[in-house]
């Protein structure tokens with residue numbers, strides 16, 4: 001279980017996270033939505049320890065995520081970065097097995113390769129891609145490789161940062177379905193950031209909407225469709241007019 005309490009983060013005078021409170025139950029898939037610049041990535045980076053919060057608490061399974069706990073936590077999470085973020089100079093299997101080749105999750109090389117091939121198979125890629133370089137793959141295949149890398153260590157917690165950005169609608173659907181089935185089958189706790197409402201419906205058990213530095217709304221997908229909250233309504237229907245003002 002992930003608990004975020006009173007999380008605060010500003011950059012200079014700009015307050016991004018004012019007071020974020022959120023709980024994600026074990027095995028739950030939470031999708032965070034919100035307009036551009038509302039702090040979704042900053043929130044994720046705070047949880048990952050890439051950005052230091054100004055205040056508040058983040059606990060994983062009841063333990064604060066800092067100092068000595070961080071290394072143990074990092075070994076337990078997987079991350080699918082926006083755009084795949086594969087290493088160009090490494091082959092596909094070396095990318096997938098990145099964390100199996102170093103650190104506390106290190107395995108012998110042939111074992112790491114076998115696990116990488118198994119994870120590639122799970123995301124629909126055969127052994128023939130294992131020794132290719134990322135540049136030789138299509139965008140959709142790169143995303144699959146990123147997904148295989150995210151699940152390589154069988155993490156308890158997985159983060160997905162805009163997993164369908166840059167994909168055509170069919171490939172986006174395939175990636176959404178893969179994410180949903182993998183998260184369910186692994187029993188992992190998942191936090192996804194997305195603008196894509198199709199992704200939200202495909203991936204989410206629960207949805208949290210960030211607005212003005214707070215979790216403005218939190219509920220199930222079914223509740224999202226029936227809520228009379230004008231902010232959620234505007235966002236999920238993509239209306240230009242409503243309480244959320246966008247820069248034009």
Ligand SMILES: Nc1ncnc2c1ncn2[C@@H]1O[C@H](COP(=O)(O)OP(=O)(O)OP(=O)(O)O)[C@@H](O)[C@H]1O
Nearest residue numbers: 011014016034035036037038039040041042043195
């Ligand atoms: N390292 C940083 N230094 C200064 N400002 C930052 C930094 N990181 C983020 N910000 C600011 O924090 C705000 C929130 O950014 P964030 O990337 O979290 O938004 P987002 O909700 O993920 O947006 P998008 O959906 O467009 O990706 C933005 O105004 C951004 O400029």
